[in-house]
Amino acid sequence: MNILKESFLQLLGADPHKPSKEEIKPAAQKVYFYKKDEKVTKADLVALHEEHHKNSKNKWTKRRWITLILVNFLFVFSYALDIQVLEGALTASRFVGFHMADLNSALQVMLAFKQVLINLLIGIVTIFILWFLLGGRTFCSWVCPYHLLAEWAEKLHLFLAAKGWAKDYKFDRRVRTVFYIIFALLAVFTGYTVYEFISPTGILSRALIYGPTLALAWVAFLLLFEVFLSRRAWCRYVCPIGITYGLVGVISPLRVSYNMMDCKHEGDCRNVCLVPHVLDVTIKNRSTEVRMPIGADCTRCGLCIDACPTSSLSYEFKGLTHHPENKTEEKHDSV
Amino acid sequence: MSDENLSEQGRPEKESAQQAQPKPAAKKNIQRGPGRRKQEARRRFLRSIAMTVGVTSFSLLGFIPLAQGSRTRLRPPGALGEDEYLASCIKCGQCVQVCPVKAIKLDDIDSGFGLGAAYLDARAQACDFSCDGLQCVLACPTGALTHDLNYAPETRMGFAILDKPKSCLAIQGKGFKGQVRGPDYDGLLRYDEIDRWNPIPVKDHPYDLELCDLCVRTCPIEIRYNQCEAGKPPSGDVNQCPPKRAITLEPIESSDGITRMRPVILDGCVGCGVCEMMCPVEPAAIVIDYNTVAKA
Numbered sequence: 001m002n003i004l005k006e007s008f009l010q011l012l013g014a015d016p017h018k019p020s021k022e023e024i025k026p027a028a029q030k031v032y033f034y035k036k037d038e039k040v041t042k043a044d045l046v047a048l049h050e051e052h053h054k055n056s057k058n059k060w061t062k063r064r065w066i067t068l069i070l071v072n073f074l075f076v077f078s079y080a081l082d083i084q085v086l087e088g089a090l091t092a093s094r095f096v097g098f099h100m101a102d103l104n105s106a107l108q109v110m111l112a113f114k115q116v117l118i119n120l121l122i123g124i125v126t127i128f129i130l131w132f133l134l135g136g137r138t139f140c141s142w143v144c145p146y147h148l149l150a151e152w153a154e155k156l157h158l159f160l161a162a163k164g165w166a167k168d169y170k171f172d173r174r175v176r177t178v179f180y181i182i183f184a185l186l187a188v189f190t191g192y193t194v195y196e197f198i199s200p201t202g203i204l205s206r207a208l209i210y211g212p213t214l215a216l217a218w219v220a221f222l223l224l225f226e227v228f229l230s231r232r233a234w235c236r237y238v239c240p241i242g243i244t245y246g247l248v249g250v251i252s253p254l255r256v257s258y259n260m261m262d263c264k265h266e267g268d269c270r271n272v273c274l275v276p277h278v279l280d281v282t283i284k285n286r287s288t289e290v291r292m293p294i295g296a297d298c299t300r301c302g303l304c305i306d307a308c309p310t311s312s313l314s315y316e317f318k319g320l321t322h323h324p325e326n327k328t329e330e331k332h333d334s335v
Numbered sequence: 336m337s338d339e340n341l342s343e344q345g346r347p348e349k350e351s352a353q354q355a356q357p358k359p360a361a362k363k364n365i366q367r368g369p370g371r372r373k374q375e376a377r378r379r380f381l382r383s384i385a386m387t388v389g390v391t392s393f394s395l396l397g398f399i400p401l402a403q404g405s406r407t408r409l410r411p412p413g414a415l416g417e418d419e420y421l422a423s424c425i426k427c428g429q430c431v432q433v434c435p436v437k438a439i440k441l442d443d444i445d446s447g448f449g450l451g452a453a454y455l456d457a458r459a460q461a462c463d464f465s466c467d468g469l470q471c472v473l474a475c476p477t478g479a480l481t482h483d484l485n486y487a488p489e490t491r492m493g494f495a496i497l498d499k500p501k502s503c504l505a506i507q508g509k510g511f512k513g514q515v516r517g518p519d520y521d522g523l524l525r526y527d528e529i530d531r532w533n534p535i536p537v538k539d540h541p542y543d544l545e546l547c548d549l550c551v552r553t554c555p556i557e558i559r560y561n562q563c564e565a566g567k568p569p570s571g572d573v574n575q576c577p578p579k580r581a582i583t584l585e586p587i588e589s590s591d592g593i594t595r596m597r598p599v600i601l602d603g604c605v606g607c608g609v610c611e612m613m614c615p616v617e618p619a620a621i622v623i624d625y626n627t628v629a630k631a
Binding site (some may be wrong): 029079084087088089091092093094099100102105106108111112114115117119120125169170171172174175179183184186191192193194195196197198202203206209210213214215217218233237238315 | 379381382383386390391392393395397399401418419421422423424425426427428429431432433440441443444445446448450451474475476477479482616
C-alpha cells in the first residue's frame with residue numbers, strides 16, 4: 001500500500017493496514033525471518049534501554065516541554081513587558097511584525113466569513129511553510145498548551161487506572177474526522193467560528209496572555225474527563241486542529257523514522273504514544289520495508305524515541321538525514 | 336460528551352474486563368471470539384455517537400447569547416456588523432495589545448460565539464483615540480476591524496444618547512468640581528494641553544466647572560473639530576478633521592420657565608464612549624447605544 005495514502009487514511013481514522021506477505025519487501029522479510037527464533041526477556045530490554053539512553057533520559061520530552069513553555073511564555077512576556085516580539089495569541093499573531101495565523105483558526109474564519117484579507121493570507125502561508133518544514137502535528141506536541149496539560153492529565157490517568165480508579169473508554173477514531181466536517185459545515189452555514197467557542201487551545205492561550213476566564217472551566221472539564229474516563233480523549237477523538245496540521249504533515253519531510261533491523265517488537269513505543277496506530281508498523285510483520293516513515297497523525301513528540309530500547313525510532317528530515325547502511329554504527333539523534 | 340458516557344459507568348464489570356486485556360488487538364479477538372469483539376465495537380460506536388452529539392450540542396450553546404440578533408457589546412473602531420464581526424474575528428487579541436489606553440477587552444464564554452472577541456466597556460475605559468492612527472484597526476489580521484477606516488472621525492462604533500436627562504448636571508444647572516469619577520477610578524484620557532502623546536489617569540486631572548460640560552469638552556471629535564477650526568489640525572493633518580460636530584450644549588426651556596443647557600448629540604458622534612466614561616453622575620446620564628450609528 002502506498003505510504004502517503006496509508007498515512008492520510010490513518011489521519012482520518014482508518015485502522016492501520018496489515019500488509020500481506022507479498023507486500024513485505026524481500027529485505028524486510030529477510031529481517032523478520034532471522035528474528036523468528038529470537039527470545040527477548042524484560043531484563044534484556046531494560047539493559048538495552050540503559051545502554052542506548054545512558055546519557056539522555058527523556059531527552060526529547062525535556063526539549064519539547066521547554067520549547068512549548070518558552071513559546072507560550074514568549075506570547076505572555078511580549079504583552080506583559082510590552083516588548084512586542086510575539087504579539088497576539090496562538091490563533092493569530094505577529095512575530096517581530098510578521099503575520100502568522102493558526103491554520104485551523106484561519107480556516108474557521110475563512111469558512112465563516114467567506115473573505116480572506118491579505119494579512120491573513122500572509123499569516124496562513126507563513127505558518128503553512130513553518131509547519132510543513134517542522135512536521136505538521138509538531139504544533140500539537142511542541143506548541144499547543146492544552147497538549148502539555150493533557151500529558152500531565154494522562155500521567156494521572158495512568159496512575160489512577162492502575163489502581164482501578166479511572167477507566168479508558170475508547171472511541172472510534174473516525175469520530176475526529178466527523179467532528180472536522182461538522183465544525184467546517186457549522187462555520188459555513190452559521191457564519192460563526194463555532195469551533196473557536198470550545199477550542200481549549202485558544203481558550204488556554206488567551207487565558208495565559210490576557211488573564212483567566214470562565215471558559216477555563218470547560219478546559220478543566222475536558223481534563224477531568226480525560227483523567228477519569230478516557231485517555232487523551234480530546235486530542236485523539238475530537239480536536240480538528242490536529243487534522244489540519246496532520247494534513248500539512250502528510251507531505252512534511254520532518255518525521256519519525258522506524259528502522260526494523262534491531263527492533264524487538266515489544267511495543268514500548270506504542271504504550272507511550274498519543275496516537276499508537278501510527279506505530280503499528282513496529283508490530284512484527286507489519287513493516288513492509290526495513291526503514292519506514294511514521295505517518296502524518298504522529299505529533300513528532302519523541303516519546304517513542306525516548307522509550308525505544310533499541311533506538312529503532314529516530315527523527316529524520318527526508319533528503320537530509322543520512323542513514324548509514326551499517327546498522328551497528330547508526331546514530332539516531334539526527335534531525 | 337458527558338451524560339451518555341457517564342451512564343456507561345452503570346456496567347463497570349463488563350467494561351473493566353474489556354479494558355484489562357493486553358494491547359495486541361488481533362490476538363485478543365481470536366481468544367475472545369467474534370461475539371465479544373462485535374459487542375465492544377458496537378459499544379464503541381454508540382459511545383462515539385454520544386460524544387459527537389454531546390460535543391456538538393455543547394458547541395451550539397454558543398448561539399444562545401446571540402439569539403437577540405443585535406450587538407451585545409460596544410465593539411472597537413471599525414468593527415463590522417455584529418454577525419460579520421464574529422465570523423471574521425480570529426480571537427487573537429492583537430487589538431488589545433496595541434491600544435494605548437487598554438480600552439479593549441476579550442469576551443468570555445458567557446458571550447457564546449463572542450468568546451475571545453474584542454469589546455469595550457466605555458464606562459470603565461472608553462476609546463479616546465489617543466493613538467490617533469487607529470492602531471487596533473491596523474493590528475487586526477482578519478479585517479474584523481475594517482481596514483477601510485483611516486481616521487477617528489470616520490469611525491461608527493455607536494451613538495451617544497442622553498439616557499437619564501434628569502440626572503444630567505447641565506440640565507440641572509449644576510457645575511462640577513473635583514475628580515470626575517472619584518479617587519479610585521483608573522480610567523485614562525489624553526489631554527492635549529498636558530501631554531500630547533501620553534494619556535494620564537482621569538483622577539489626576541480634577542475640574543472646577545461652573546456648569547458641567549464634561550461630555551462636550553472631553554469629546555475627542557469636538558476637540559479635533561475645535562483644533563481644526565482654530566487652524567491647528569491634529570499632527571498638522573487636515574484628514575484628522577471631523578466634517579461634523581459630535582455633541583453640543585443647547586439651551587432648553589424647562590417647565591419652571593428657566594432656560595437650562597442640555598447636551599445634544601450630533602451626526603459627527605462616533606460612539607467612542609468618552610462622554611459615558613467622563614459623565615460624573617452615577618449611573619452615567621449619557622451612554623452609548625451600540626446598535627445605532629450616525630451616517631458616515
